[in-house]
Amino acid sequence: MGQYFSLSAASLLLASGFAGARSVLEPAGAEAQQIAILFWVMLSGGAVIWLGVVALLLHSALFNRRRLAEQSASRIILWGGVVFPAVTLCALLAYALWLMPALRPFAQASSAALRIEVTGRQFWWEVVYRPSRGPPVASANEIRLPVGERVELTLKSADVIHSFWIPPLGGKMDMIPGRTNRLSLMATKSGIFRGPCAEYCGTSHALMAFSAVAMEPEAFRSWLAAQAIPAEGAGASGGALFLRHGCGSCHFVAGTDARGLIGPDLSHVGSRTTVGAGILPNTEDAVARFIARPDLIKPGSRMPAFDMLPPGDIRAIAAWLRGLQ
Amino acid sequence: MRLIPKEIETLWTLFTAPVVWVVHFLACYVGAAIYCAKPELIGLSFSAVRAGIAAVTVIALSLIALSAWLAWRQWGFGTDDPPHDDPTRRDRTLFQGFATLLLSGLSFIAVIFTAMPALFLTGCIR
Incomplete structure (x- = not known):
């Protein structure tokens, strides 16, 4: 089962050109671990009940076809149809509620x-x-x-x-x-x-x-410290084109005159794993494509197309953005 | 004055248990929502809210149990088996008693399910 989910997840990842896990069933966090256990408990509980009901059905249809006395039939309905579901649901609800404080640890x-x-x-x-x-x-x-x-x-x-x-x-x-x-x-x-x-x-x-x-944690802290200061390439020549073509009126790039706050902050865009909000690999080619026709890559986005710019300028801006590590 | 009411034939008794369930549900959810939105209005701790929910739950379950007992009595304490579908006054009474008993059972479980989160939640979210 887990393998199947991983396989389908993998094919989706390939389709979107993105490398990274996204399955609930491969937990990598404290909360997700609880959710995965809850899923397996519910799945196995449901499977056991389903098998029991099907076995009972087959038993009464194939092997034991005599009519039950009305009183014992009523007893089966009372215990199997009322008491058992009520107690089982009560236990499952209690289990799920008991998990809740751990899933939403707001106190800490x-x-x-x-x-x-x-x-x-x-x-x-x-x-x-x-x-x-x-x-x-x-x-x-x-x-x-x-x-x-x-x-x-x-x-x-x-x-x-x-x-x-x-x-x-x-x-x-x-x-x-x-x-x-x-x-x-x-x-x-x-x-x-x-x-x-x-x-x-x-x-x-x-x-x-x-x-x-x-x-x-150590790598994270040094990464965060590096993010707090402008990228090394921020002052380089490609940046001049970025500013001349007006990109800076929507985007912010630390250490430059680009101070726009409408679009995503691009101060360290070169160090990100993806561009275009998780849909494209972070390559110079993808960045250039996005600059030229964002409306094709992301319909409805507020960024206008810049395919009227000379291709060389788009390339230079893309290379400069990739360099903002 | 008698403690247990005389057997009365009215459709209203059928709704007693579900109405208790509704009132209990609203008391729990509206009470917790008001407390969490304006804790200073009530000025009590969250454990007081949990105690309040426990109290209304005990009251609700007692009322439903009483309704169930009255319905059981109306059903003749199970002397006859359903379906009570003859066009007679007796069958009408038994049918109503049995339906009320089943509704009381449903309401009893529902009230327990409604109150259960209060056993586990220890504070307001946010």
């Missing part, structure tokens, strides 16, 4: 060392890291978290309802305009996971995703 969330603010937008994710010490760090379409540490996520939406979900790490949580929802996650294994938007949010809903990267 206030003491989390790291808070990540994620805002859903049509059709990308704005991400701000707020460590307990140090300045906030802005990013987009990628969430990195330290393994073995509890992280608090503050979830918001700027336009319509989105839903935040990293299947191998935990359950879903909606992002609702005007509300701030909280989610707390703890990765237990390092890896790259895919997070889809889990609530229909418009034309490119299916193309709205992000990658979640669980890293060793």
Whole structure:
């Protein structure tokens, strides 16, 4: 079963050109572990009951066809149809409710060392890291978290309802305009996971995703420190074209005059695992394609097409963006 | 004044248990929602909310048990087997008693399911 799910997940990943796990059944987080156990308990319980009912059906249809006395039939209905389901459902409900505090550990969330603010937008994710010490760090379409540490996520939406979900790490949580929802996650294994938007949010809903990267705490801290300062390539010549063609009025790139806040922050876009909110591999070619015709790659996105620019300029901008490590 | 009411024939007794279920459901959910939205309005801790839910649950289950007992009595304590489908006054009474008994059973389980989260939740979310 697990293998089948992995196989289908793998083929989907190949189709989307994205490398990373997304199965609920391969948990890599404390919450997802509980959800996976709940799934297997429910599945095996359901399978046992189903087999029992089918066996009883076959038994009475094939092997024991004599009529039951009315009283014993009533007794079977009372015990098998009323008492057994009531007690079983009561036990399953109690088990699921007992899991709830562990799945939504809000009590500890206030003491989390790291808070990540994620805002859903049509059709990308704005991400701000707020460590307990140090300045906030802005990013987009990628969430990195330290393994073995509890992280608090503050979830918001700027336009319509989105839903935040990293299947191998935990359950879903909606992002609702005007509300701030909280989610707390703890990765237990390092890896790259895919997070889809889990609530229909418009034309490119299916193309709205992000990658979640669980890293060793030390590597995470040095990564975060590097993200807080402008990328080394930020001052290079390709950046001049970026600014001249007006990209900076929507995008922010630290260390340059690009100060727009409408589109994703591109300060370290070259270091991300994907571009276009989880749909394209981060290659120069993909970046150039996105700049030229974002409307083809992501219908309904607010970024206009820039295919009127000389191809050489698009290439230079793409190369410069890839260099923002 | 008698403690247990005399047997009365009215359709209203049929609804007693589901109505208790409805009132209990609203008390639990509306109570918890108001407390979590405005804790300072009530000024009590969450364990007081849980205790309140426990209290209304005990009351609701007692009322439903009473309704079930009255229905059982109306059903003649199970002397006759269903279906009670003869066009007689006796069968009508037995049918009503039996239906009320079944509804009481359903409401009893539903009230337990409604109250169960209070056993496990220890605080408001957010």
